[in-house]
Amino acid sequence: MRRLAGRVDHIDPFHVMELAKMAAVLEREGRSIIHMGIGEPDFTAPPAVVAAATRAMSDGKSQYTSANGLPALREAIAAHYAQVYGLEIDPARIVVTAGASAALLLACAALVEPGAKVLMPDPSYPCNRHFVAAFDGEAQMIPCGPEQRFQLSAELVRAHWGSSTRGVLLASPSNPTGTSIPQQELQDIVATVREKGGFTIVDEIYQGLTYDAAPFSALSLGDDIIVINSFSKYFNMTGWRLGWLVVPSAMVPAIEKLAQNLFICASTIAQHAALACFAPESLALYEQRKDEFRRRRDYIVPALRELGFVVPVVPDGAFYVYADCSKLSDDADQLTIDMLNHAGVVLVPGLDFGPSTAHGYIRLSYATSMDNLVEAVHRLQVFFQARRQS
Incomplete structure (x- = not known):
């Protein structure tokens, strides 16, 4: 071999x-x-989602979609941000992906260069550091204990930012800890990274499962934030392999080009089914x-x-x-x-x-x-x- x-x-x-x-x-x-x-x-998946998948298969809706996803689904996701978070997100900034994993892969492909360091908390979901490594970057794990809710702080970002650092990869709420970054702390982190000229990626795949505070998305902190989300956790569609990525408008052409070449598109059947996730029932x-x-x-x-x-x-x-x-x-x-x-x-x-x-x-x-x-x-x-x- x-x-x-x-x-x-x-x-x-x-x-x-x-x-x-x-x-x-x-x-x-x-x-x-x-x-x-x-x-x-x-x-x-709820009955309405299963029924929508069945209809899509019966109607032969199984051809490729555009690399960025069904326009109707991107619009539905944007409407969900407006309804739940009070945010007006241009559907053109939303890219539908083959799960949150593909979204993270696309984000790292677009932003991580060989030798680039990306700050993330220790502990954190192991695949996140491996997405960075896949593009010859280095995940710099910063120990974060209970006193920081196992999450990065602006102070830690400032203390560990070096000449090779290019950005931060956060998750709120987090796997493995189930803890969120307080809104003011996240705002301070974003401001610190912005000051350094870096990127901020926030994994929000558990954002729908937040129990003790009002819904909040990092997208409210500026159009330069990159947010990952998924239909797996809150929407209970793990094996359907469907997620999405919200990126700055200027990044959309690069992400689309990468998606075309790496994935062609997310599952068409899963995309049609996911439209029913937003039905009232x-x-x-x-x-x-x-x-x-x-x-x-x-x-x-x-x-x-x-x-x-x-x-x-x-x-x-x-x-x-x-x-x-x-x-x-x-x-x-x-x-x-x-x-x-x-x-x-x-x-x-x-x-x-x-x-x-x-x-x-x-x-x-x-x-x-x-x-x-x-x-x-x-x-x-x-x-x-x-x-x-x-």
Whole structure:
């Protein structure tokens, strides 16, 4: 086999998936496993969305769309920003993509040059740093603890900006922590990056799942902000692989050219289906499901604390809890393996999300039923009691 490109060496394995494979082996052996590792809603697309996909297939609406997406869908997304956030976004600035991953890939392809450094918090979603590495840039991970809500601050951006820094990549709410950047802090970060002549990319794929504050998008801070969003999380369409990108008007031709060459277009069937996401009955269902996620969060956070975990920051969005397990173990990776093997519960160690919390934190996804959460807590109670007695 010929030698692979050197950039492959900078892409780490995804430990979440390794645990999922271990769990699958146990399930094949007949074990009951409760999955709270992978961040995927247990809800699926609403009936109106499924019906719209069926109609599109029956009507033969399966040819390529333009690289930027169906005009009707771009207009519907713009209308959603107006309705929910009070923002007037030109649909021409919206590019429909094959999931948020494709949106991040396009943004990094357009902005990251070899050797460029991009600031992001540690912990953060591992694929974000790998998108930067894919274009021979360097993700500069800045340790961000509970005192910063596990998020970058303007002060940290100023302190770590160097001659090779080109921008910041943020996520609000964040995976793995479920925490958002306060509006004033985000405004200060944007002003700092603007002063340095850099770019600001904000991943808002969990923005629809914000529980404790009024809806807010970074797009309100200026037309130069690049925002990523997705139909996967709030809209419950993970496997449909559909997202979008909002970019400054001047960037649209470059993004369109890249999209034409790298993807041609996002799934046409998924795009037609997504139009039904904005129907009143679909939006009402999404809000009901959001309330259910909030109910689960309000159950699992105190339950984790009772088990001995420390939850230093209550998540205000997404469907994750980032919990300090250092009072229970000095090795989060081994602890998650033990919890899987002995309790049948899948949680994720901090190993994937950055070195600063690799060994002392675990991530829990509460995107599963309340019954599963209650049973998981019971199993973990038994597990930790047995550990204390051994």
